[in-house]
Amino acid sequence: MTSPSSAPVALTVAQARTRLGALTVLDVRTPGEYASGHVPGAVNVPLDRLPHAVDAVRDAAARRDVLVVCASGNRSRRACLLLAEHGVTAATLTGGTGAWAAAGHDLHRPAGSGVRAGWSMERQVRFTAGTVVLLGLLLGVLVHPAFRLLSAAVAGGLVFSALTDTCGMAALLSRLPHNRPRPADLDTALAALRDA
Template identity: 70%
Template sequence: MTTPTALSTDEAHSRLHELTVVDVRTPGEYAGGHLPGALNIPLDRIEQALPGLRQATERGDVLVVCASGNRSANACRILAGHGIDTATLTGGTGAWSANGHDLHRPQGAARTVWGMERQVRFTAGTLVLTGLLLGLLVHPAFQLLSAGIAGGLVFSALTDTCGMAAVLAKLPHNRPRAADLDETLAVLRDGGRPRP
């Protein structure tokens, strides 16, 4: 597996006017704050956007972002497998914000959704604790729930994938509005930038 090209937050900030920025987080995370001009194409829909992303790379460089850089690196590898070269933002929107760069919110975005990594940690911790408590109070077999979650976390770390994140991304709070892929693809085709 190849490692995608990575841009630091300062490099990306200085080149933002010339980059097409694609945010692969869930619509809920995107609504919580994204790089100026970023288009939202959730990771689970990236392959549907291949033609538009191919057109965008013909016009210039495409920067793929997420919360920490893991999902965007995964998206870059998927795109590279289809002959589309992109770069990822080192440290994602977390590093962007930590370095003092502004995040934009869509109009009408009122509440912030936790980042996917935080949601996974909360869900995994809750399930492990539930399995342990039920194992002590009800029946020892409930401890298998905790063991299953622990095994899933180990598998997730070894493969750099996260099945729990894929499931959580489909929950309603992560999709307060559907990512309008048709509108996003039209913006990519036209070479424009979305409304803030």
């Protein structure tokens, strides 16, 4: 797929769908995001836990090509680069699970996850940002003009988010209880990678 020194190869949804049965799929999103829906057969190893799973991923990569998935492709690219530093080759899914679902493919949910089909993280961010902007404008008119700074702060955060391809609001929202139904079970994930 890719050499450790090059940028990760990106597979389109169509390419990944065609090869899905021959790939080890690694989902590097949070446990809450994973539980809300993931590519069939994906193993959840959150990006912050990936350094602890490199050996198991290397073993899996010796048997099958590795596809790394996240919500949009940003975290999976970082994961591929981290794996490449350890000599593990992997590809990323272009557009992540968002593109997978947009193409009409099912997202699976783990049994007993305690997560009902809820809003995606992107939808939660849009709702929260819109609510804070509206609240800032209304309070700025009805209470005190200084409340308009809430709207300005959200606008600045959105610009920063676009420029850096990160999202602080998503990071905060991912810590809410409804987005964290269970902790990542790294031991189970490592066992699944060894069996892949």
